[in-house]
Amino acid sequence: MPLFRKAGGWLEERTGLEAAVTPVLAHRVPRSSASWWYVFGSATLTLFLLQIATGICLALVYVPSADKAYDSLLYLNDVAPLGWFLRAVHFWGSNAMVAVMTLHMIQVFLFGAHKYPREMTWIAGVFLFLCTLGMAFTGQLLRWDQDAYWGLGIAASIAARSPVIGDSLVHVLLGGPIIAGRTLSRFFTVHVFLVPGLLIGLVGLHLWLVLRLGINEWPMPGRVVDRNTYRQRYEEEVRKDGVPFFPDAARKDMVAAGVVILVVLACAALFGPFGPGGVPDPTIIDTAPKPDFYFLALFALFALLPPWTETTLLLVGPPLAIGLLFLVPFISGTGEKSWKRRPVAVLGVILIVLTVTTLAWLGVIVPWSPRMQAWSAVPTPVQYIKGRSPLELQGALVLQNKQCRNCHSLAGEGGRRGPALDGVATRLTRDQLARQVLQGGGNMPAYGKNLSPAEVNALVAFMETLRQSGEPPARNTAVPRSPARP
Amino acid sequence: MCATSPSRRGFLFKLGLALNVIGAALVGIPVIGYILAPARRLGGQSWITLGPAAKFPEGETRLASYENPFRVQWDGDSAKVACWVRHVEGGRFQVFAVNCAHLGCPVRWFPQSRLFMCPCHGGVYYEDGSRASGPPPRGLFEYEYEVRDGQLWVRGGQLPTLSGHV
Numbered sequence: 037m038p039l040f041r042k043a044g045g046w047l048e049e050r051t052g053l054e055a056a057v058t059p060v061l062a063h064r065v066p067r068s069s070a071s072w073w074y075v076f077g078s079a080t081l082t083l084f085l086l087q088i089a090t091g092i093c094l095a096l097v098y099v100p101s102a103d104k105a106y107d108s109l110l111y112l113n114d115v116a117p118l119g120w121f122l123r124a125v126h127f128w129g130s131n132a133m134v135a136v137m138t139l140h141m142i143q144v145f146l147f148g149a150h151k152y153p154r155e156m157t158w159i160a161g162v163f164l165f166l167c168t169l170g171m172a173f174t175g176q177l178l179r180w181d182q183d184a185y186w187g188l189g190i191a192a193s194i195a196a197r198s199p200v201i202g203d204s205l206v207h208v209l210l211g212g213p214i215i216a217g218r219t220l221s222r223f224f225t226v227h228v229f230l231v232p233g234l235l236i237g238l239v240g241l242h243l244w245l246v247l248r249l250g251i252n253e254w255p256m257p258g259r260v261v262d263r264n265t266y267r268q269r270y271e272e273e274v275r276k277d278g279v280p281f282f283p284d285a286a287r288k289d290m291v292a293a294g295v296v297i298l299v300v301l302a303c304a305a306l307f308g309p310f311g312p313g314g315v316p317d318p319t320i321i322d323t324a325p326k327p328d329f330y331f332l333a334l335f336a337l338f339a340l341l342p343p344w345t346e347t348t349l350l351l352v353g354p355p356l357a358i359g360l361l362f363l364v365p366f367i368s369g370t371g372e373k374s375w376k377r378r379p380v381a382v383l384g385v386i387l388i389v390l391t392v393t394t395l396a397w398l399g400v401i402v403p404w405s406p407r408m409q410a411w412s413a414v415p416t417p418v419q420y421i422k423g424r425s426p427l428e429l430q431g432a433l434v435l436q437n438k439q440c441r442n443c444h445s446l447a448g449e450g451g452r453r454g455p456a457l458d459g460v461a462t463r464l465t466r467d468q469l470a471r472q473v474l475q476g477g478g479n480m481p482a483y484g485k486n487l488s489p490a491e492v493n494a495l496v497a498f499m500e501t502l503r504q505s506g507e508p509p510a511r512n513t514a515v516p517r518s519p520a521r522p
Numbered sequence: 523m524c525a526t527s528p529s530r531r532g533f534l535f536k537l538g539l540a541l542n543v544i545g546a547a548l549v550g551i552p553v554i555g556y557i558l559a560p561a562r563r564l565g566g567q568s569w570i571t572l573g574p575a576a577k578f579p580e581g582e583t584r585l586a587s588y589e590n591p592f593r594v595q596w597d598g599d600s601a602k603v604a605c606w607v608r609h610v611e612g613g614r615f616q617v618f619a620v621n622c623a624h625l626g627c628p629v630r631w632f633p634q635s636r637l638f639m640c641p642c643h644g645g646v647y648y649e650d651g652s653r654a655s656g657p658p659p660r661g662l663f664e665y666e667y668e669v670r671d672g673q674l675w676v677r678g679g680q681l682p683t684l685s686g687h688v
Contacts (some may be wrong), residue, residue, distance in 0.1 A: 064537050103598025185600065189626030190642075193683050202685030204561035214590050214681045218560070219598040317599040319587040321620055321628035324641035338625060339643040343657045404644045408630060438635040443644070453644045480656030483645045486636040 049308025053462035060247060064278030066270075068254030070285035073147070075292035077246075081132040081239065082293035086300065087171075088232070090126040098178070100224035102217035102316075105180040109312045109395035127174075132300050134172055134330050141165060142385055143431045148373025149252035151261045155365035157245040160238055162361045167235050167382070169330065176328045180220060182314035186325035188215045190338075196289075199349045215318075216249035250274060251285070256375035261371060312468075325407065330400030333392045339404040340395075403452035406442040410450045417447040424501060434491045436482065446502075454480055461503040465510045545563070567679045567688075568592070572607060574675040583631050583649065585607040585620075592679050605665060606631055606638070607674065608649065615674065617665040618651050619682040623658040626683065638662065663688050 048054050067430070097116050099108040112119035141161065150158035173191075177184045192215070199200045211218035250270060281284060314323055329336050341349055368381070375382050407414075416420060416432050435441065435457075443453035450456075464472065473492055476482035487495070503509060568591040578584055586607045593601035606629075608616040618638075620628040625640035637654060638647040645656035652661040663682035668675045682688040 051578070065544075101596045102600045103596050186627055186642075189621060189681070192681060193624070193626040195622075196683030196685040198685075204558075206681065206683055206686065207560040207562075208558055210681065213592045213593075213679055214600075214603065216590065217594045220600075254560075315599065317602060318620075318628075319602050319604040320598075321585070321630060323628065327625060338617040339657065341657075343659060346659070392664070405641055406639050406644050406646075408639065408641055409634075411634075412681055432529055439632045439637065439639070440635075442639065476655060479644075479655045481648065483635070487646070522525065 055163070056178045061282035062280045063247065064274045065281045065285050066253040066273055067277050067279050068142065068286075069251040070288065071281055071294070072182060072288055073143055073253065073256065075283070075289050076136055076143055078286075079293050079296045080137045080140050080291040083136060083300070084127055084239065084296060084382070086129045087126065087133060090129060091121050091228070091232075093122045094126055095228060100178070101218060102180070102220045102226075105178070105220060106312055106316055107179075109179065110508060113309055120309050123305060123309035126308065127310045128300045128303040128307070130172055130483050131176055131329070132296060133168060137165060137168055142325070142389075144252075145381065146375040147252055148255050148375075148379075148413075150365040151366075151371070151373060152263050152266055152365075154245070154249050154367050155369060156451060157242060157249065158365045159362055160245060162244040163357070164235065164242060167231050169240065170231050170454065171227060171235070172330050174223045174231065176468070177223045178227055179312050180219070180309075180316050181312035181322070181345065182316055182323045183325050183327070183409060185215060185316045186323065187327055188219060190325070190327075192413075194350055197350055199351075212441045224417070225253060251372075252282075255375070257372070257374040259374075260372055261370045299421060322408075323445040324408070326399075326402075329396065333395035336399040338397040339402075340398070401452075405451070405455050406439075407440060407451040411436055411439040414441055414449045416502065417449075420446060420502065424498070427494050428498045428501055431494035431496065434495045435498060438487065438495075439489075443480070457499065457502055459503050459507065461500045461509050462507045463510055465512050466500055467495055467512070469499050530556050560617075562613070567677050569668070569675045569677055570679070572605075572617075572676060574672055575609075575613070575615075575669050578607045578609040578674065580609050580611055580612050583633065585631070586617075588676075588678075590679060600648045603678065604628070605676065605678075606662075608651075613669055614638065616651060617667050617674075619663040619665065619683050619688050623653070623660045623662060623664065623684065624656070626681075629662065659684065 044054075077419060093113065097108060097112050099105055110125075112123050115121070132419060144158070144161070147433050177188060188210070192206045192209060196202045197206055206384065207213070208224075210216075211222040253270060253273060279429075314320065326332075338346070338350075370379075372378055416436055421429065421432060440457075441450040443451040445452060445456045448456075460469070470492060472480065473495060474482060474484040483492075500509065532649050545560055568589055570588045571588045572588055578586075579681055584607055587602050587604045590597070590601045606618040606620060608618070610616060622640040622642065622645050623639065624643055624645045627640050629638040629640045629645070629647065631638050636649040638649075638651075640646070640656070640658070643657050645658040646654040647658070647662050648654050650661075651658075651664055663678045665675075665676040665678055665688050676688075678688045680686055680688060
């Protein structure tokens, strides 16, 4: 032990590290901040370190070249010792990082920590949030499978909608004329050098600001933030009732970080790595690209926005939303901190969380995507065929063969792009059915040119049978009820 | 005694500043130029053959593919580009990019209903490439084509988007 102490003394004399670090660790924080609610920031940082460590390991094997990337991922999964595990940890770690970071952001906002004098801490945090989402997106592209390839196509198609510079932007993004080798190299650089560098710098700034301004005290209803008195009152509280950050407050941080890491490792061990999916061969077009979960909400939004608003909202919406995030501490920089006295803030958070979750859920079930195989893979339900006339049966065949089922379900099976056809005869009359088939409309293509009159006749005859026995068929209200239509 | 005069110190400071500004510009301008270089559309467009026109029977629409002429050695499969060839009649063709005009997903052809359908957000196009329904703001992107000595040629080389065509 004396030898250790001697060595330590030798090192300390030359580096002065202990003298520099001790006061930082021991700095006093409000007793109220040593809470389980305050652990998300340090947990996010821990996950970032985990991502760096596993990322470096993956880069030892991954080949950032369009012709070899996919093979090197398969090699990592199947051949490289423990490669599958490191890929899995990197994947689950990225999911956890986005999730815990979001919790951190919500907690900070609800506790009023973005208010005076911590505006810059919030701004650095928003940059960190954007960089992390950037990492999530570029990381998903490095998986270089079909989803990555067509995901880039989607990114390029959005970029192309910018006025004037659209085309140039697409080419700068792709690094070449099409999505190919130069594109992957670009995104590899962004994912591995550019954004991580930014992240490290921003984390440093964020932590420096937390140290300089102190950890936000527990918000008490009625304790209003005033620019003239806040800092004095904060310093007084810390002096009177403060505890050293290490170990008093750091204990809970350490436990939370440990739990998060263990959960990530457990997920990695249980569920394994994610992908790569299909081979990134652009001539294989039987694919339905889907983004990773953090972008499902955005993906859903693209499907649900009315087409005429799309370009404007795609280009104006995200900058507006991001700008608003940056402006939060300037919109409400003082006043009440407690969520108990900030109903608008609480409702805002609930609204945003509900909107994003609902959109993400819609992104999972994709009701707007045609089911491309439904027409040949999903049979016509037996109850709709039993006892039907030959003409009606012919119509059932037309409905199947002309891909109607890709968008319309029968007995719960088929696409959900259009309305389910069970009971359609109670909603539309014979004439209305024929008109809808021939002319389309309301998001349905017109089949007038693609069906013979005989096919239309049979199809309509079949659809007229699609109602429960007790339900009356739709009828034209302009015509008196009796005598019955000829 | 060797005292540096204030004017000399000021000169050295200004010189140092100037040298570094010049250095930063000489590094910065090429770096920005290098990063933004692809904006000038590497390669542009070129005529590419899709093989003998006889491969595409009259009245049918078939998937064809070609290698991007502006490829690099390490593109691998991603240099390949797919397109839909519709032989309308008597040597009259239509060649469509597979990319949906909405967000670029690959559309699929259904000969039974004579429609192209997109798996992403449900855009649908008629057989002539015009928009039928769904979110696409326009019809499918179409290639310029030529039949020379029985070979079908198209002019392409760029990813088709709303702001720049094939």
